Amino acid sequence: MARDLAEQYHDLEEYEKAAEVIAVAFEKCPKEITPEMVNNVAENLMSAKRPEDALKLLIPLIKSDNYSLAAVWLKYAECLQACKMIEQAIDSYKTVVKMAPQHTDARFPLSELLLEQDRYQEALDVLHQDYTSNELDVGLLIKKMELQKRIGDFDNYIKSAEILLLRHCIEIKAYSEIKIISFLDRSDKIPRLKKVRSLRGETYTPNNIVSIREPPVEEEYRLFKETLQMCFDRKEYALLQKFVFTALSSSKFHKNFQKELTILGLFSCIYNNDSEHGYYIVRDFIMKTPPPIPHILWNLWNLMLQSFGEVKHARFIVRQSKLIGKIEAKLLAANNALCAGSYKIAIMSLTPLLKEHPTPFLTFLIGVFFLQLSQQKIGIRKKYITPIVYSLFLHYSKNRSKDALQEINYNLGRMYHKYGVMHIAAYYYNLVLEFQHPLIDKYPNMSLRKEAAFNLFLIYKESGNHIGCKNILHKYLTV
Amino acid sequence: MENSNQTATDKSTIHDFHTKLVCIDYPGIVNNVGKMIETLGGMAEIERNISTKRKMLSLKFRPGDKYSKPTWSDLDKKPGILVKLTPKESVAAAEPDYNYEVVGITALTYSFNKLCDFQYLPLIAQEEENSESPLTNIYDKIIPHDIPKEKEWLFGTESDDMPFFLPPAIFSRFDNPFNHLYFDRSKFYEGRFKPEYAEMLRQQELDRKNATSIDQKMISRKSGHGSIFFSFKDVNVPSAPPKLAMQFLNLRCTNTGAYDKIKSLFEKRPIWSRAAILYFSEVPKEQLKFILPAVAFHFHNGPWRIMWCKYGYDPRKDPSSRIYQTFDFRVRATAGLKARVRTKRQYNLQRYRPRVTKNTPTVSLNEVVENAANDADNNGVSESAFMLKPGVMPPARQTFYQYCDVHLPEIQTMLNRLPPIMPGTVCDFKNGWLPNKFTDQCREIVNKYMIEQVQKANQEESRLLMEEQGQSDSVSAATSSIEEQKEQDLLEISDSDSDSDSEYLPSDLSDNDEDDVPESSKKTYKKKTVPSSADNEADDDDDEIDMEAVDDVNKLLQSNYAALKDFDRLVYDSD
Structure with a gap:
């Protein structure tokens, strides 16, 4: 009877009256009232911006034994929140969480509320879940990450991000696994990993975590990039690399983002000074990109060699020489020879180019080769080589642009310094120290002032000019 | 008191x-x-x-x-x-x-x-460069200063036409000032501002000339200190050391005890590897390079390649010399093995070694210092450099052993069971006195040992790791945990608590x-720097490098000498 009446009122959108009926009915014959009905009425009262009335309706229910269900408590908490009774709302939400731990509807608003109250730890605790079980509530985890990001808890954010990622990625456990993951196709990766792990006496077990409330791939990828950005902004380059490389083994990102991820992997290698894996990635790009190969790849390939020790690339240069162009191939070969100490081979490969392309870089490079040759202990006719060095450096200094005057002066000073003509070296170094140019103002990293100051410092030190040393230290070499 | x-x-x-x-x-x-x-x-x-x-x-x-x-x-x-x-x-x-x-x-x-x-900046001209051309900085294009968006960085339109910038890893390996000039400096000062300075310079020059005796000038790396590099196909084995070798010996090695020691080693066993001699004789490397050519000759190919053989002994005629044959072992590409064993030659630069990105094992400072001292003591050669035993990893990815130094039970039994050589058999260039495929079998066996060993080491390592970290959060991807490592290292290296x-x-x-x-x-x-000694060091390093290619280069150089001359002219013309 009361139920029908209340429902009719409800349908007619006269919620107040429905509420009155329910209140009366609850006292007289509680059996006629269902929690759903009450919830509906309360919901509608709330949306009609009358949370106080809804509250009145709900209070008797939560006090009774039969009706104090999680759903009712949740509604009650929402009402309290709407009435700005924050403390009570928090308590009610907590009751909901206690009554229905698997339910996450209460956790989000509760954590928000706690956050507003600056109770960070409690907010995080609310979002906690058991990570040892085989089930992961991804929605909850993402929410937690958001929270951690907002309160700036970077360390725990990283941990959460890791858990998120490892759902569909392979955990890198040893150094030798990085290479496997970095550049091969995914189909190859798993068997190779198995092999490496069996060698270590471990077994490869894919993780079978059941995820609930899985977000779409694009959304998760966006989140992943956000994580990367955070690592990068904090200069945590090792972490950055770890994340990217772990993601490279992902089954989820594999389809749409493999190439982009590999590019990110290269980027992280550069910043983390990991030339070994960076080198393999660039080489892979070079081999798999149909010609013409973008020049930047060669530049990056060479960049990797700046600190990569192994001499494995001589043959690679030979094989790729058709794609890169004659000059560049020879340059790379010469670089390789220079690092291996075979100056004559280096000179041999570059001098033929000099006639056709006497670029300042080439003359400078050959000048350096000859300089090395003239410093060797035995055998060569040093007398004849030294003038060649001087003239090559002169040629370089005449043809290099005036914008790089500082670099010219530095290298000339360095050359004279090497030959022990200290007064001329000091003259050039001083020119470097005084040099001003808009390019240097724009890119302070392109200023050679400190290098010149250091070399000048060495000259002064050798000659016993301690005051000069001190001046240089104070003026230029203060870190 | x-x-x-x-x-x-x-x-x-x-x-x-x-x-x-x-x-x-x-x-x-x-x-x-x-x-x-x-x-x-x-x-x-x-x-x-x-x-x-x-x-x-x-x-x-x-x-x-x-x-x-x-x-x-x-x-x-x-x-x-x-x-x-x-x-x-x-x-x-x-x-x-x-x-x-x-x-x-x-x-x-x-x-x-x-x-x-030297430095070369990534400031590049768009057109052909001359002194007036404007330069742009391409550094930020090569290495973006923020996480790249999509594929624009590598495969965008700009990256295609980017100018090349290919500087070498290092420009100069000699980095002490070189004070030797090719003219008499005293002449420059003569009759000018400071005659006494000219006199001083002349005196210095004279002293320097007197100090370096003619004999010392004779020393050249090209001569290989008088060693004989013997080819398997050469007919007669040298019976006595060449004159030059003896001269070097008398000149540079006054320690007669060392010579006798080496000599007696060769009496015991006619063929040795250099590492083994270094290890057993404990003669310093610097002396050994003068003594060895006086006692033995060097095989540069054939079944005894890179071994030193006593003068007058011809292993090609003595089947019992088969146990001294070279066993060239290379670590296979099996993933995981290579991570354990380093390559022998990286860039051969003293100051240009690879950055090892993997976590280095924690070492206490004491150990580092002690190890450095030990290295000097035992000649820097460990037993593993020439001897293969169960449970020992080779020091490099390619190592040369002699069969008699391979102390693996299987291989030793194989050697003992070898059939006697029939008279009239000719020593083979590839296999020496050993049967065909013998080497392959040995390699197979050694590899098995290696894999076992690596597995054992890996397990040991992971066990230690578990103990250290506790099994709970072993999120120890190799690239990460540098932070933890940092702290650990720091603590151990400084040997202090806080x-x-x-x-x-x-x-x-x-x-x-x-x-x-x-x-x-x-x-x-x-501090006074001692440029001369440091220079010597650098040069000695150079020694190793150039020896490899020196012959080829010389040949090349001679044939291309004309080209070089051309080049001279070009350079001078351009001025």
Whole structure:
């Protein structure tokens, strides 16, 4: 009877009256009232911006034994929140969480509320879940990450991000696994990993975590990039690399983002000074990109060699020489020879180019080769080589642009310094120290002032000019 | 007596010298320690350098530029003492008095006394470059300063037409000033401002000339110190050392005991590998290179290649010499094996070693110092360099053994079971006296041992790791955990329990603001550099490198000599 009446009122959108009926009915014959009905009425009262009335309706229910269900408590908490009774709302939400731990509807608003109250730890605790079980509530985890990001808890954010990622990625456990993951196709990766792990006496077990409330791939990828950005902004380059490389083994990102991820992997290698894996990635790009190969790849390939020790690339240069162009191939070969100490081979490969392309870089490079040759202990006719060095450096200094005057002066000073003509070296170094140019103002990293100051410092030190040393230290070499 | 008693009981005179520190003599005034460490490549890099016994630290004045070339440090093992001074408050200002306290001793000192390398900046002209052409900085295009969006960085339109920028990894390996000029400097000063200076220079030049005797000039690496490089196909085995070798021996090796020792070794066994001789004779390498050519000749191919053989002994005629044949073992490409065994030759530069990105094992500073000392003691050769035993890993990915030094039970039984050689059999170029495929079988066996060994080592390692970290969160991907490593390393290296940060770096000395010049730079004044010896070192290094290619190069050079001459002309014309 009361139920029908209340429902009719409800349908007619006269919620107040429905509420009155329910209140009366609850006292007289509680059996006629269902929690759903009450919830509906309360919901509608709330949306009609009358949370106080809804509250009145709900209070008797939560006090009774039969009706104090999680759903009712949740509604009650929402009402309290709407009435700005924050403390009570928090308590009610907590009751909901206690009554229905698997339910996450209460956790989000509760954590928000706690956050507003600056109770960070409690907010995080609310979002906690058991990570040892085989089930992961991804929605909850993402929410937690958001929270951690907002309160700036970077360390725990990283941990959460890791858990998120490892759902569909392979955990890198040893150094030798990085290479496997970095550049091969995914189909190859798993068997190779198995092999490496069996060698270590471990077994490869894919993780079978059941995820609930899985977000779409694009959304998760966006989140992943956000994580990367955070690592990068904090200069945590090792972490950055770890994340990217772990993601490279992902089954989820594999389809749409493999190439982009590999590019990110290269980027992280550069910043983390990991030339070994960076080198393999660039080489892979070079081999798999149909010609013409973008020049930047060669530049990056060479960049990797700046600190990569192994001499494995001589043959690679030979094989790729058709794609890169004659000059560049020879340059790379010469670089390789220079690092291996075979100056004559280096000179041999570059001098033929000099006639056709006497670029300042080439003359400078050959000048350096000859300089090395003239410093060797035995055998060569040093007398004849030294003038060649001087003239090559002169040629370089005449043809290099005036914008790089500082670099010219530095290298000339360095050359004279090497030959022990200290007064001329000091003259050039001083020119470097005084040099001003808009390019240097724009890119302070392109200023050679400190290098010149250091070399000048060495000259002064050798000659016993301690005051000069001190001046240089104070003026230029203060870190 | 009284005095000494007093000092023994006075507590203020008892100092703790147990704390060992690493001193980095930084050429600059350090206000910001973080920035200073960045110029040295970061804390992890410094630790790696120290713990892996790489002798050099590198200092990049522009750490933000990956193309910038560093200056390299020297390493000094002379101990120093770090003393902390605090002014006493009670005493009147007229005569300042200090409390002092010994913080620790420096076990290793890195100082920077070498020239900074040449630099070439990534400022590139769009057109053909001349002195007027404007330059643009392409650094940011090569290395973006933020995480790249999509594929624009590598495969965008701009990346296609980007100019090439391909500088070598290093420009110059000689980084001490070279004071030898090819004209008489005294002539320049003669009759000018300072005649006495001219006289001094002339005297110096004379002294220098007298000091280097003619005999010493004779020494050239090309001669190989008189060694005979014997080819398998040569007909007659040399029966006596060449004259040159004996000359070298008399000239450079006055230690007759060493010569006798080597000689007796060759009496016991006619064929030896160099590593084994170094190990057993304990003769220093520098002497050995003069003694060996006087005692033995060198096979450069055939079944005994790279071995030294006694004069007059022809293994090609003696089947019993088969146990001395060379066993060339290379670690296979099986993933995981290579991670364990290093390549023999990386870039052969003393100061250009690979950056090992993997976590280096934690080493205490004591170990580093002791190891360095040990290396010097046992000639820098370990037994594993020539002997293969169960449970020993080869020191490099390619190692040459002699069969008699391969102490694996299977292989030794195989050797013992070999059938006797029929008279009339000819020694084969490839297999020597051994049957066909014998080497392959041996390689198979050794590889099995290797894999077992690697597995064992890996398991041991992971067990240790588990113990250390606790099984709970072994999120130890190799690229990560550098942070933890950092802390661990730091603790172990400085050998102290707490606030090691402050003790670790001597640059902290510059905290004494009342001093005009920081301690670190003060010290550098006092030190005299010895350019000549350092130069020698560099040259010796060079030795190794050039020997490999020297013959080829010479041939090439002779044939291309004309081209070189052409080149000379070109250069001069351009001026």
